[in-house]
Amino acid sequence: MSTEQQQYSTANQSQAIREYASRHGFRIDKTYEDSGKSGLNLDDRHALKRLIDDVQNGKAAFSTFLVYDISRWGRFQDADESAYYEYICKRAGISVRYCAEQFENDGSPVSTIVKGVKRAMAGEYSRELSVKVFAGQRRLIELGYRQGGPAGYGLRRQLIDQNGLPKAELVRGEHKSIQTDRIVLIPGPEEEVETIRFIYDAFVVQSRSEAEIAESLNRKGIVTDLARPWTRATVHQILINEKYIGNNVWNRCSCKLKGSRVYNPPERWIRHNQAFEPIVDEDTFRSAQAIISERCKRYSDEELLDVLRGLLEQHGYLSGIIIDELEFGPSSSAYRTRFGSLVRAYELIGFTPDRDYRYIEINRALRRMYPDFIASTVRGIEEIGGSVRQNAETDLLTVNDEFTASLCMVRAQETIAGSHRWKVRFDTGLRPDITVAIRMNQMNSAVLDYYLLPRFEMEADQVALAENNGLAFDAYRFDTLDMLFELAARSQLMEVSYGIGSMH
Numbered sequence: 001m002s003t004e005q006q007q008y009s010t011a012n013q014s015q016a017i018r019e020y021a022s023r024h025g026f027r028i029d030k031t032y033e034d035s036g037k038s039g040l041n042l043d044d045r046h047a048l049k050r051l052i053d054d055v056q057n058g059k060a061a062f063s064t065f066l067v068y069d070i071s072r073w074g075r076f077q078d079a080d081e082s083a084y085y086e087y088i089c090k091r092a093g094i095s096v097r098y099c100a101e102q103f104e105n106d107g108s109p110v111s112t113i114v115k116g117v118k119r120a121m122a123g124e125y126s127r128e129l130s131v132k133v134f135a136g137q138r139r140l141i142e143l144g145y146r147q148g149g150p151a152g153y154g155l156r157r158q159l160i161d162q163n164g165l166p167k168a169e170l171v172r173g174e175h176k177s178i179q180t181d182r183i184v185l186i187p188g189p190e191e192e193v194e195t196i197r198f199i200y201d202a203f204v205v206q207s208r209s210e211a212e213i214a215e216s217l218n219r220k221g222i223v224t225d226l227a228r229p230w231t232r233a234t235v236h237q238i239l240i241n242e243k244y245i246g247n248n249v250w251n252r253c254s255c256k257l258k259g260s261r262v263y264n265p266p267e268r269w270i271r272h273n274q275a276f277e278p279i280v281d282e283d284t285f286r287s288a289q290a291i292i293s294e295r296c297k298r299y300s301d302e303e304l305l306d307v308l309r310g311l312l313e314q315h316g317y318l319s320g321i322i323i324d325e326l327e328f329g330p331s332s333s334a335y336r337t338r339f340g341s342l343v344r345a346y347e348l349i350g351f352t353p354d355r356d357y358r359y360i361e362i363n364r365a366l367r368r369m370y371p372d373f374i375a376s377t378v379r380g381i382e383e384i385g386g387s388v389r390q391n392a393e394t395d396l397l398t399v400n401d402e403f404t405a406s407l408c409m410v411r412a413q414e415t416i417a418g419s420h421r422w423k424v425r426f427d428t429g430l431r432p433d434i435t436v437a438i439r440m441n442q443m444n445s446a447v448l449d450y451y452l453l454p455r456f457e458m459e460a461d462q463v464a465l466a467e468n469n470g471l472a473f474d475a476y477r478f479d480t481l482d483m484l485f486e487l488a489a490r491s492q493l494m495e496v497s498y499g500i501g502s503m504h
Contacts, residue, residue, distance in 0.1 A: 010033055010035050013068040013072060014031070014033075016068055016099055016100060017066045017067075017068060017099050020066060020097075020099035021066060026064060026066065028066070029061075029062060030062070032047040032048065032050060032051045033047050034046065034047045034048060035464075042074075042081075042085075044464075045074070046462075048074070048085070051065070052085060052088055052089075055088055055089050055092045055094060056088065056092070058092075060092065060094060062094055063094065063095070064094065064095045064096070064097055065089060065094060065095070065096045065097070066097050066099055067096060067097070067098050067099065068098070068099055068100050069098050069099070069100040069101055070082075070098055070101060070115065070118045070119060070122055071118075071122040073085070073086070073096075073098075074122070075122045075123050075126045076119070076122075076123055077123045077126070077127070078123070079116060079119035079120050079123060082119045082122075083115075083116075083119065101114075101118070103115075137250070138250075138251075138270050140182070141248055141250040141251075141270045141271070141272060142270065142272050143272070144184065144248055144272045144275035144276070145182045145183060145184060145248075145275075146182075146183040146184055146185055146248065147250055149443065150172055150225070150443050150445070151185055151188070152225060152241070152243065153188075153192060153195070153196070153224055153225040153238065154187065154188050154192040154193055154195065154196040154238075154244070154279055155185045155186070155187065155188050155243065155244075155276075155279075156169050156170075156185070156186050156187070156188045157169070157170040157183050157184075157185060157186075158170070158183065158184050158185070158186045159176055159181055159182075159183055160181065160182050160183070160184060161178075161180070161181055161182075162180040162181070162182075164182075167181065169186075170183065172441060172443070172445065172446060173441040173442065173446065173448055175442075184275070184276060185243060185248075185275075185276040186276065186277060187277055187279055192225075193279055195217070195222055196238060196244060196279050196280065197279065197280060199213055199217075199235060199238050199239065200239070200244075200280050200284050200285070200288060201284075202216070203239055203288055203291065204284055204287045204288050204291065209232075210232040210233075210235040210236045210239070210324075210331075211232040211235075213230075213235045214229075214230035214231055214232055214234065214235045217230040217235075218230055225445075226445045226446075231325060232324060232325060232326075233321050233324030233325045236324045236331050236332075236333070237324070239288050239292065240288075240289070240292065240333050242271075242285070243276070244278065244279045244280045244285065245274075245278045245279075245280055245281070245282050245285045246273070246274045246275060246276040246277060246278035247271060247272070247273045247274065247275065247276075248271060248272040248273075248275035248276065249269055249270070249271045250269065250270045250271070251264055251268060251269050251270045252264060252269055264341075265340060265341055289333075292331060292333050292334065292337075293333075293334075293337050295330070295331075295334065299330055299334070301338065301339075304330055304334065304335060304338060304339075304345070305345065305348055305349050307326070307329050307330060308323075308335070308345060308346070308349050308351075309349050311323065311326065312349065312351055317351075318342075318346055318351055320332035320342060323335065323342075362411050362444045363411070365444070366409045366411060366440070366444070369409065370407075370409055373407055373409065373438060374390065374395055374397075374407060377397065377407060377436075377481060377484070378390060378397065380481060380484075380485045381397075381399060381484070381485055381488045383485075384485045384486075384488055384489045385488075385489055386399055386400050386485070386488030386489060387399070387400050387401070388400075388488070394406075394430055395407065396430050396432060399487070399488050400488060403433040403434060403487070404430075404432045404433050404434070405432055405433065405434045405435075405436055405484065406427055406430055406432035406434075406435050406436065407436045407438060408424065408425070408427075408435060408436070408437055408438065409438045409440065410422045410423065410424050410437050410438060410439050410440060410465075411440050411444045412439075412440055412441065412442050412443070412444055412448075414442070419466065419467060420442050420466075420467055421464050421465065421466060422437070422439050422440075422464070422465040422466075423462055423463075423464050423465075424437045424451070424453065424462060424463050424464075424465060425461065425462040426453075426455075426460075426461055426462060428461055431455060432455065433454065433455055434452055434453065434454055434455070434484070434487075435451075435452075435453045435455070436450060436451070436452055436453075436481070436484060437450065437451040437453060437465075438450055439451060439465065449477055449478065449479055450477070450478045450479070450480065450481055450484075451465065451473065451476050451477050451478075452476050452478065452483055452484060453473075453476055454476070
């Protein structure tokens with residue numbers, strides 16, 4: 001199930017399969033279920049992968065697999081892939097039956113033809129849906145509405161109703177809930193707006209470099225919107241982003257139908273100029289772009305590519321952030337100006353960004369934050385009167401010598417439909433009594449909430465949390481860690497009560 005459509009809820013599929021089994025004399029022995037998963041490819045279909053693995057390793061002691069319909073087997077963009085997985089089952093002597101289809105999957109010429117058509121239709125449905133969603137998003141951008149992502153430093157997201165009247169300012173992590181509402185950008189707090197203007201003035205008028213500006217901001221104790229120190233890269237991103245002159249630009253990069261992330265050339269960007277109230281005047285912004293463009297002319301094409309080769313050898317991959325963090329050297333915009341796009345420059349040195357490497361940078365940031373979460377958790381337990389020991393090697397916490405807890409930071413991952421998933425992996429080696437899943441917000445910049453997941457309730461090695469998970473999981477969701485601290489305090493109270501009873 002990849003959507004909330006009533007027809008394809010896993011409960012409805014399960015009921016239809018049970019009724020089919022009853023009519024045909026089958027006993028259901030095992031269930032493979034992929035909830036909240038796209039059927040476009042096998043990557044996130046853990047249950048289907050487990051099914052195929054059981055078949056190939058001889059673990060599947062079944063005669064038949066019952067599937068709701070062909071689209072639930074998968075909306076693979078290559079119909080042969082769907083047929084291949086079914087053939088693996090057939091080769092092992094296990095038939096596949098589609099319970100909601102109007103034909104018997106008996107290998108006859110008619111069923112073979114119908115299956116082929118329906119497989120192609122299932123894949124085509126996803127392609128058509130992708131086109132419709134893109135067209136809808138494009139229209140909203142052209143009307144001047146904001147699509148996706150945080151506002152960024154110096155800006156805020158304003159929720160407006162269908163008549164264009166302001167309703168509320170959205171904080172980080174919040175999103176609209178009414179379909180007819182829209183979002184626009186507005187200037188943020190005055191101190192952030194003044195910082196943006198200071199950055200442009202220092203760069204354009206005072207001829208200071210991005211690194212010098214970052215150093216000046218850090219000396220003043222000013223932090224970014226992610227509460228981090230300024231760097232050359234973060235200052236550079238401020239200087240090249242058109243949203244500060246009120247332009248709404250979208251589709252710089254895209255990822256369709258679970259394919260590779262593609263960085264699009266400027267002619268494919270979708271834009272609406274002067275959509276929002278500007279913070280910086282257009283003349284100042286254009287002057288900044290001219291300085292950046294002129295700066296890159298000092299390098300020959302080969303010198304620019306040599307810098308890229310050195311960064312690739314050093315880091316193992318490339319991104320705009322890595323290039324912009326280079327203190328003395330060309331910026332990412334220099335490569336865009338010279339070669340048309342970063343991807344084109346990458347290709348010239350033999351590097352193909354066939355996957356989104358942002359997760360590496362996100363994981364590094366989470367690893368830096370992790371010790372602070374451990375320390376604050378230990379401190380919170382001790383402040384409420386509990387005792388806690390931390391294993392220096394595994395960070396496993398033993399609370400009051402009664403239960404163990406393991407903290408894990410869970411990053412948000414965006415699906416092709418634009419929703420988000422959080423994959424929680426349980427440490428089967430440590431086997432903690434409670435796994436504290438620290439769920440990050442959609443931009444992985446701050447904590448969204450906490451899930452206190454008890455081991456006796458978790459049967460799988462991992463779970464995938466959606467934005468809404470129902471009572472099965474959300475019963476363990478909390479906005480703070482106070483519940484964990486209360487567990488520590490409750491254990492202490494039980495010990496005191498037991499001691500008094502012994503005295504009597």
